[in-house]
Amino acid sequence: MKVTELWKSSKKPTVSFELFPARSAKAAEGLEKTIDEIAALKPDFVSVTFGAGGSTREGSYNLVKKLIKDKGLRTVAYFTCYGLGPSDIKAVLDSYRDLGVETILAARGDPPHDQPDFKPHPESLAHASDLVAFVRPRYDFCIAAAGYPEKHIEAQSPEKDREYLKLKVENGADFVVTNYFYDNKSFFEFEDHCRKLGIKVPLLPGVMPIYSVKMMENLAALCGATISQEIRDGIAKLPAGDAGTLQAFGVDFALDQCRGLLKHGVPGLHFYTMDRSAAVVPIVRRLRDEGLL
Numbered sequence: 001m002k003v004t005e006l007w008k009s010s011k012k013p014t015v016s017f018e019l020f021p022a023r024s025a026k027a028a029e030g031l032e033k034t035i036d037e038i039a040a041l042k043p044d045f046v047s048v049t050f051g052a053g054g055s056t057r058e059g060s061y062n063l064v065k066k067l068i069k070d071k072g073l074r075t076v077a078y079f080t081c082y083g084l085g086p087s088d089i090k091a092v093l094d095s096y097r098d099l100g101v102e103t104i105l106a107a108r109g110d111p112p113h114d115q116p117d118f119k120p121h122p123e124s125l126a127h128a129s130d131l132v133a134f135v136r137p138r139y140d141f142c143i144a145a146a147g148y149p150e151k152h153i154e155a156q157s158p159e160k161d162r163e164y165l166k167l168k169v170e171n172g173a174d175f176v177v178t179n180y181f182y183d184n185k186s187f188f189e190f191e192d193h194c195r196k197l198g199i200k201v202p203l204l205p206g207v208m209p210i211y212s213v214k215m216m217e218n219l220a221a222l223c224g225a226t227i228s229q230e231i232r233d234g235i236a237k238l239p240a241g242d243a244g245t246l247q248a249f250g251v252d253f254a255l256d257q258c259r260g261l262l263k264h265g266v267p268g269l270h271f272y273t274m275d276r277s278a279a280v281v282p283i284v285r286r287l288r289d290e291g292l293l
């Protein structure tokens, strides 16, 4: 079933988890455990990222295959077109279609930072809106696009960024998955602005629990998410270097965020797991106990 069909057939908000292919044997063991713990929650779907410039092409394919065939999970395959030519784009999308993938997320991606000599294909597509336009007439996928409540890091302004988001929808995107944010106000303003622009498709908020201070700082610098004063003050009160209390703080903070989003009426919650289950499992269980999910 395509993801947009889920929202048509059920009034309950969806729960979904993003995973990425493991980069080492140790990480693969951890990922296996995460998948089993997440599968036990019976998510509406899981998703798998696709590395810059096709760097995880095989790993992403194998993970999507495992999730669908071995674990029986509805799986959304992300696809980024940066640097790839039309025949590579078609080969990857054909392989996902043949696996039974029904929903993809079509993103532009970024230059691979660990491959300084990477040369984009001369016919590679410049923007995600071009990729959506490429996919729409060729495949029967339900298509998601990436949205940025605090604007994309390269965008001239939130207004310009949302005009381009509108173009992705006009070109065929069926729903939007957002980047994470720590202040729900930024999502509510983004949603309001999108609706005023005439973007009518579901806007699915991304939630990133705080896993470690270092990871939070690094990722925020990469994607432009604002770390609120509330978070900084909360962390400053915790015993320095105590991973357990930080984890508990991250779970409580994300729980409050999720409660606010669900009470607002979002179509679902999409968790960025970083291939870890320790935070997202108690969050989802608690929201279910509270009858919010």
Ligand SMILES: Cc1cc2nc3c(=O)[nH]c(=O)nc-3n(C[C@H](O)[C@H](O)[C@H](O)COP(=O)(O)OP(=O)(O)OC[C@H]3O[C@@H](n4cnc5c(N)ncnc54)[C@H](O)[C@@H]3O)c2cc1C
Binding pocket: 048, 049, 050, 051, 052, 078, 079, 080, 105, 106, 107, 108, 109, 110, 126, 127, 128, 129, 145, 146, 147, 148, 152, 153, 154, 155, 156, 160, 161, 162, 164, 167, 177, 178, 179, 206
């Ligand atoms: C939900 C989600 C999932 C993601 N999954 C992955 C993944 O699996 N792998 C990965 O490598 N990265 C992933 N990313 C990150 C993403 O690839 C980067 O943020 C990338 O820099 C932009 O991708 P995009 O699809 O938003 O690009 P675009 O929509 O093309 O936007 C990129 C920039 O160009 C501007 N722009 C857009 N269209 C035009 C236009 N027509 N003319 C001029 N400017 C334009 C936008 O304002 C923006 O600043 C994901 C992001 C999100 C939010």
